[in-house]
Amino acid sequence: MSLLDERPVDETPVPEPQDQEPIEEQVPFRPRALVRSERVEILLAAAAGVTGSGVMCLLFDWTHALTFAIWALLIFLVSIYLLARDSQSPIVATDRLITTLVWTSGGIAVAVLAWMLGYVVVKGIAGLNYEYLTSDLSKVGPLDDGGGVFHAIVGTLEQMLIASVLSIPIAILTAVYLHEIRGRLAGIVRFVIDAMSGLPSIVAGLFIYTVWVLQGQGPSGLAAGLALAILMIPTVTRTAEEMLKTIDDGLRESALALGAPQWRSVMQVVLPTARSGLITASILGVARAVGETAPVLLTAFGSSSINWSPFNGPQADLPLYIYQLLRQPNPAQIARAWSGALVLVLLVLILFVLARVIGERGARVRGGSR
Amino acid sequence: MALTSPELQALEEQVPRDIARTVTRGDRIFRTLCASAAAVSLFIIGGTALFLAIKAVPALQKAGLLSFFTTSVWNPTVGDFGVLGLLIGTIIIATVSLIVAVPLAIGLALFINEYSPARIRRILTSSVDLLAAMPSIIFGMWGFFALQAPLVGVASWLNLHLSAIPFFRLSEPDAPLLRSSFIVGTVVALMIVPIITSVSRDVMAQCPRSQCEAALALGGSRWGMIKEVLLPFGKAGITGAILLGFGRALGETIAVALIIAFTIEANPYVLEQGGGSIASLIAIKFPEAQDLEISALIAAGLALFGMTLLVNLGARAIVRRTQIAA
Numbered sequence: 073m074s075l076l077d078e079r080p081v082d083e084t085p086v087p088e089p090q091d092q093e094p095i096e097e098q099v100p101f102r103p104r105a106l107v108r109s110e111r112v113e114i115l116l117a118a119a120a121g122v123t124g125s126g127v128m129c130l131l132f133d134w135t136h137a138l139t140f141a142i143w144a145l146l147i148f149l150v151s152i153y154l155l156a157r158d159s160q161s162p163i164v165a166t167d168r169l170i171t172t173l174v175w176t177s178g179g180i181a182v183a184v185l186a187w188m189l190g191y192v193v194v195k196g197i198a199g200l201n202y203e204y205l206t207s208d209l210s211k212v213g214p215l216d217d218g219g220g221v222f223h224a225i226v227g228t229l230e231q232m233l234i235a236s237v238l239s240i241p242i243a244i245l246t247a248v249y250l251h252e253i254r255g256r257l258a259g260i261v262r263f264v265i266d267a268m269s270g271l272p273s274i275v276a277g278l279f280i281y282t283v284w285v286l287q288g289q290g291p292s293g294l295a296a297g298l299a300l301a302i303l304m305i306p307t308v309t310r311t312a313e314e315m316l317k318t319i320d321d322g323l324r325e326s327a328l329a330l331g332a333p334q335w336r337s338v339m340q341v342v343l344p345t346a347r348s349g350l351i352t353a354s355i356l357g358v359a360r361a362v363g364e365t366a367p368v369l370l371t372a373f374g375s376s377s378i379n380w381s382p383f384n385g386p387q388a389d390l391p392l393y394i395y396q397l398l399r400q401p402n403p404a405q406i407a408r409a410w411s412g413a414l415v416l417v418l419l420v421l422i423l424f425v426l427a428r429v430i431g432e433r434g435a436r437v438r439g440g441s442r
Numbered sequence: 443m444a445l446t447s448p449e450l451q452a453l454e455e456q457v458p459r460d461i462a463r464t465v466t467r468g469d470r471i472f473r474t475l476c477a478s479a480a481a482v483s484l485f486i487i488g489g490t491a492l493f494l495a496i497k498a499v500p501a502l503q504k505a506g507l508l509s510f511f512t513t514s515v516w517n518p519t520v521g522d523f524g525v526l527g528l529l530i531g532t533i534i535i536a537t538v539s540l541i542v543a544v545p546l547a548i549g550l551a552l553f554i555n556e557y558s559p560a561r562i563r564r565i566l567t568s569s570v571d572l573l574a575a576m577p578s579i580i581f582g583m584w585g586f587f588a589l590q591a592p593l594v595g596v597a598s599w600l601n602l603h604l605s606a607i608p609f610f611r612l613s614e615p616d617a618p619l620l621r622s623s624f625i626v627g628t629v630v631a632l633m634i635v636p637i638i639t640s641v642s643r644d645v646m647a648q649c650p651r652s653q654c655e656a657a658l659a660l661g662g663s664r665w666g667m668i669k670e671v672l673l674p675f676g677k678a679g680i681t682g683a684i685l686l687g688f689g690r691a692l693g694e695t696i697a698v699a700l701i702i703a704f705t706i707e708a709n710p711y712v713l714e715q716g717g718g719s720i721a722s723l724i725a726i727k728f729p730e731a732q733d734l735e736i737s738a739l740i741a742a743g744l745a746l747f748g749m750t751l752l753v754n755l756g757a758r759a760i761v762r763r764t765q766i767a768a
Contacts, residue, residue, distance in 0.1 A: 136591075136592060136595060138592045138595075139595065163663055163666065164663060166663075166665055167663035167664055167665040167666070170664075170665040170668075171557065171664070171665070173549060174549045174552050174553045174556075174557050175553065175557065176549070177545070177546050177549025177550045177553060178549070178550060178553040178554075178557075178558065178562070178566055180546060181546070181550055181566065181569055181570060181573065181635065182565065182566065182569050184573070184632055185569045185572060185573055185576075187584075187588065188576065188580065188581070188584045188588075191584055191587075191588050192580060192584065195587075241479070242479045242482050242483075245475060245476045245479030245480070246476070246479050246480045246482075246483065248476050249473075249476035249477055249479065249480040250480070252476075253473055253476055253477075255473065255476075255477055255480075257477065257480060257481070257484075258480075260484065261480045261481075261483060261484065263755070264483045264484050264487050265483055266754065266755060266758040267487055267751055267754060267755055268483060268486065268487060269754075270686070270689045270690070270693070270750055270751070270753070270754030270757075270758075271487075271490075271693075271747070271750070271751075272692070272693025272694075272695065272721055272746060272747070272750055273693070273695060274693070274695045274721050274724050274725060274743065274746075275490065275494075275693070275743050275746060275747045275750075276490075278494060278724070278739075278740055278743040279486075279489065279490040279493060279494065282493045282494060282496075282497045282740065283489065283493050286497070302486055305482070305483060305486075306483075309483075333464070333465075333466040333468050333469050334465075334469045334472065334473075335466075335468045335469050335471075335472035336468070338472070339472075356575075359575045360575065362577070363575075363576070363577020363578065363579065363580070364577070364578075365577070365578065365579045365695070365696040365725075366695040366696055366721070366724075366725055369725060369728065369729070370724075370728060373729075391577055391579045391696075394579050394583070395579055395696060395700070398583060398586075398700060409583070410583075413579070413580055413583060416577060416579075416580065417576075417577075417580060420575055420576065420577065421572075423575075424571070424572055424575050428568075
């Protein structure tokens with residue numbers, strides 16, 4: 073199939089009389105707009121898919137909705153290909169087949185997300201109440217009702233605070249080093265940030281375990297914060313560097329032209345201008361770290377009662393709380409895990425929306441600099 | 443009026459002249475500060491390799507370096523450790539996840555960049571970003587409770603109709619199909635779709651628009667344009683994106699640990715219950731581990747670290763090269 077093969081013009085009926093002005097010339101040919109005959113074909117194929125799959129489901133006693141969807145899609149693909157091949161050409165038919173597949177992959181992504189969010193809400197909403205949010209698991213037997221997530225929420229907040237305080241300044245200064253200073257080490261640092269961004273989270277946990285927990289410090293929320301900071305640094309650095317790239321060079325030059333040394337131009341011009349972008353970068357880093365289970369498992373160990381001090385003794389956090397409850401085989405614990413999952417998902421959603429809103433406002437303020 | 447003066451020449455050629463910079467003391471302090479922040483990352487990566495290696499020595503000495511990588515045993519009381527089966531299991535799970543994720547991710551990238559109307563594009567980019575932000579524990583529990591039933595159906599269908607392909611065979615006709623490498627691989631696939639999608643989108647967006655439009659103007663169909671212009675242009679970058687996804691899949695821990703029925707030995711029957719990976723070994727064995735076993739887990743972590751480091755750096759090198767070329 074060569075690229076030069078012509079895409080046939082549609083075959084909608086053209087007025088017969090030869091002496092009239094040809095109508096097609098007045099209507100510009102828009103290759104991406106669907107004409108009526110194509111719409112009819114799509115409808116026909118969809119009808120074929122739904123009825124074909126429906127008949128098969130009745131014949132073979134299939135009950136799952138997913139089975140129906142898969143067969144309907146397969147029959148739809150075959151019929152849309154054959155219809156287009158018959159009315160136009162194999163090239164158009166292939167094009168339409170691929171278009172359908174590409175749309176399907178978009179649909180799958182949205183469907184997976186909606187299914188997952190919906191599932192967590194449905195499973196978790198029942199157990200979510202004031203008592204659940206304000207009590208811990210210390211006085212609850214595995215089979216009892218009651219108990220809650222408070223200790224895990226406290227742990228999550230403290231660990232995220234520690235991780236943010238440690239990692240965000242380092243990450244932003246690294247981004248400044250990479251993009252503003254462009255020092256001698258920039259190549260190596262970029263290489264290492266790449267390596268870090270692919271670091272499995274459990275390896276970060278093992279590292280802090282060997283250099284901190286094993287060195288007599290014991291498990292603590294601080295150790296978990298250290299491990300999470302390692303995971304946040306590459307994310308925040310990367311995003312922050314992208315944000316610094318969007319700042320207009322004119323601003324830097326103006327600052328220098330006014331006689332400001334580089335550090336003042338960076339601290340008082342570049343970073344304030346990029347502020348919303350840097351906040352977005354930080355929130356994205358927090359959103360990544362807040363859901364990590366494995367490093368916290370190795371550094372804070374988890375606990376069922378509240379531990380206010382992040383510097384001393386085992387501490388729980390939300391993902392670890394869910395993980396440890398899920399490994400126990402009884403329905404009450406698993407129901408608690410689902411409610412915990414709902415809290416965690418809500419937290420991630422809030423962070424995500426916050427990052428979006430701040431990021432978009434910042435993009436408006438900066439105008440079309442990019 | 444000296445028209446030949448270098449400043450004027452530079453002006454005519456539109457070359458920005460060098461800015462003469464005086465480096466003040468404040469600047470020097472500031473640069474040192476930034477450089478030391480940047481150096482923290484160097485220390486972390488170097489420290490990880492160093493400390494894991496030091497702590498891995500006791501177990502490796504006891505079990506023997508060679509037999510640690512060529513046997514499949516886990517016997518902490520005797521001090522006999524071997525991770526060959528888990529290395530194979532890790533690669534099996536990552537491969538299954540790539541097979542599921544790559545078509546989906548590339549379809550998504552094409553959809554967002556080329557096919558979707560503007561309004562749907564916004565919804566879709568947000569969905570992909572949110573999918574990337576979802577904690578792996580959520581993927582794990584959703585996969586375990588919601589996705590297993592339909593996937594077992596798919597698995598038994600594959601085994602029933604396509605068992606001519608060795609990939610879809612079972613060790614015995616009615617072997618259990620729950621908690622298999624196939625199910626874990628599918629869940630991990632959904633977790634690595636966002637990274638493959640976003641990197642290949644970036645790569646494909648760099649294709650000169652004029653070339654794409656030229657292909658369409660010559661009468662090519664949209665698929666013709668993608669096949670002849672976009673994909674050849676993005677081939678190297680998309681390979682890099684897939685490798686990045688592979689690296690993520692290798693290191694995925696909690697979703698695997700939750701779903702898989704853990705075994706030390708490699709299970710070549712992908713559709714069948716049982717399997718394992720290095721990362722899930724660490725998560726599952728760590729809470730009860732003692733001295734020598736901890737050292738063995740650290741040795742396994744070191745192997746995982748080396749593996750993901752190689753894959754990731756290779757992938758980034760490929761992606762970066764295409765970005766410079768563009």
